[in-house]
Amino acid sequence: MSVAVAARTALAACASVSVVYGRGEAQVAALRDVNLQIARGDHLALLGRSGSGKTTLLHVLGGLLLPTSGTVSWKAEPLSTLDAAARGRARAQGIAYVFQGSNLFPNLTTWENVAFAARAALRPDADGLGPDQLLALVGLLAKADSLPAELSGGESQRVAVARALAQRPELLLCDEPTGHLDTDTGARVLDMIEALRQELDFALVIATHDPDVAARAERAVALSGGRLSEE
Numbered sequence: 001m002s003v004a005v006a007a008r009t010a011l012a013a014c015a016s017v018s019v020v021y022g023r024g025e026a027q028v029a030a031l032r033d034v035n036l037q038i039a040r041g042d043h044l045a046l047l048g049r050s051g052s053g054k055t056t057l058l059h060v061l062g063g064l065l066l067p068t069s070g071t072v073s074w075k076a077e078p079l080s081t082l083d084a085a086a087r088g089r090a091r092a093q094g095i096a097y098v099f100q101g102s103n104l105f106p107n108l109t110t111w112e113n114v115a116f117a118a119r120a121a122l123r124p125d126a127d128g129l130g131p132d133q134l135l136a137l138v139g140l141l142a143k144a145d146s147l148p149a150e151l152s153g154g155e156s157q158r159v160a161v162a163r164a165l166a167q168r169p170e171l172l173l174c175d176e177p178t179g180h181l182d183t184d185t186g187a188r189v190l191d192m193i194e195a196l197r198q199e200l201d202f203a204l205v206i207a208t209h210d211p212d213v214a215a216r217a218e219r220a221v222a223l224s225g226g227r228l229s230e231e
C-alpha cells in the first residue's frame with residue numbers, strides 16, 4: 001500500500017449511528033443517523049451547542065457506549081462484534097480521552113495519575129515516554145508530586161492530556177478540553193495539544209461549542225439535535 005493511501009485509512013468510523021437514551025416518554029434521541037470517518041492524521045473539530053450530542057458521539061467513537069443502531073468501526077472492524085474485553089483492548093491500545101472536566105484521580109499525585117494510565121495501556125514499552133517525559137512535555141514536571149486539588153484548571157487539563165498520551169494513542173478524543181478555562185489559558189492548552197500532535201502523530205478530535213476553537217482544526221463537523229453536518 002502506498003504511503004498516501006495508508007495515510008487516509010479510516011481509524012474510526014460511524015455508519016448510520018443512532019443513540020437513544022432512556023425508555024418510553026423519557027426517550028432522548030442523542031444521535032440520529034450519524035456518518036463520520038476519522039482518518040490517520042486528522043484534526044477534526046466537533047461543534048455543537050450544549051445537549052447536541054457531542055459527548056455521546058465521542059463515547060460511541062471510543063467504544064465506551066454501543067449505539068442503539070448503526071455501526072462503529074475501529075480500523076475497519078465493527079466494535080459491536082467484539083466482546084467487552086476485546087473492545088477494552090482496542091480502547092486501551094488505540095484510543096485515549098481527555099474528558100469534559102479533567103477527571104483526574106483525586107487521591108493520586110500528578111505523576112501517579114500519568115503512571116497509572118501508562119500501566120493501564122498495556123504498553124509498558126511506549127517508546128520510552130514515561131511519566132517524567134510526559135510531564136515535561138506538558139510543562140508540569142515541577143508539579144509531579146502535587147495532588148489534583150493543588151492544581152489550577154489549566155494545569156489539571158495539561159495533566160489530563162499527559163495522562164491520555166501515556167497510552168500513546170492513535171486517536172485522541174478531547175471533550176471540551178478548554179471549556180472551563182479562560183481564553184488565554186484555553187489557547188495555551190490547545191497550542192500544546194496541537195504541538196504534541198505534530199510530535200507524536202495521533203489523530204485528534206476536539207468537541208467544542210466554541211467556533212474559535214473549531215476554527216483551529218483542519219476540518220469541522222457540527223451536531224445539531226443529534227444530526228451531523230459538514231461545516
Ligand SMILES: Nc1ncnc2c1ncn2[C@@H]1O[C@H](COP(=O)(O)OP(=O)(O)OP(=O)(O)O)[C@@H](O)[C@H]1O
Nearest residue numbers: 021022028030048049050051052053054055056057
Ligand atoms: N445517560 C444519559 N441518559 C439520558 N439522557 C442523556 C444521557 N446522556 C446524555 N443524555 C441526553 O442526550 C443528549 C445529548 O447529550 P450529550 O451529553 O451528548 O450532549 P453534549 O453536546 O455533549 O452537551 P454539553 O455541551 O452540554 O456537554 C442531551 O439531550 C442529554 O440530555
Ligand SMILES: [Mg+2]
Nearest residue numbers: 054055100175
Ligand atoms: Mg458534553
